[in-house]
Amino acid sequence: MPIPLSHNVNELKALACRRVVQFACEIGLRKVIFEGDSSVVINALSQGSGCSASYGNIIEDILFFVADFQFFDFCHVKRICNVVADSLAEKAKDL
Template sequence: MAHSIADLEALACLKAVQFALEIGLTRAVFEGDSAVIINALLHGAGSLASFGNILDDIRMHSSAFQFLDFVSVSYHCNFVADALAKKAKLVDGAQVWLHDLPSNIAPLVLRDVHCG
């Protein structure tokens, strides 16, 4: 059970890394708006934090990638993640889109790319 927003952000990152491996990705860039989590992953910090064990799991899985990067993005430039989180609240079970995005998400990708 997550105790803080940072715990939830770390858990979401772990799930994303695990999913990328499950679908066979070997090169990936993970974006997140939690500077605390991204900086901890980039600088090897956070082991004593409540989410330290989750970071350790992320680092363990990370070794399976040929290339991996973690990038901090502004919350205001993360429209896709926000829309997907809202969509997830309305859906039972899991949904995966490997080729085509839902029609209401696709335009947000361009918005995120051009945000700055």
């Protein structure tokens, strides 16, 4: 998904997470575990904070969407465990 403005890495990770959560809602998933390699974003989501960050509104959007799930969790994974997503992000950056 193209993003027209320059953003910091955590903001981009939060935007990607918001899109994934929206997609999970769209396809009707009710119990979901979301994984991400940005500990800052995952901690903000897990703690329900991050509103003071430049991407706080994105965190709030994500928390709004997940409120409709029966179960959800946000888990931090090391980048090495997230090779496919990292490769796709690198490829998208070149496009």
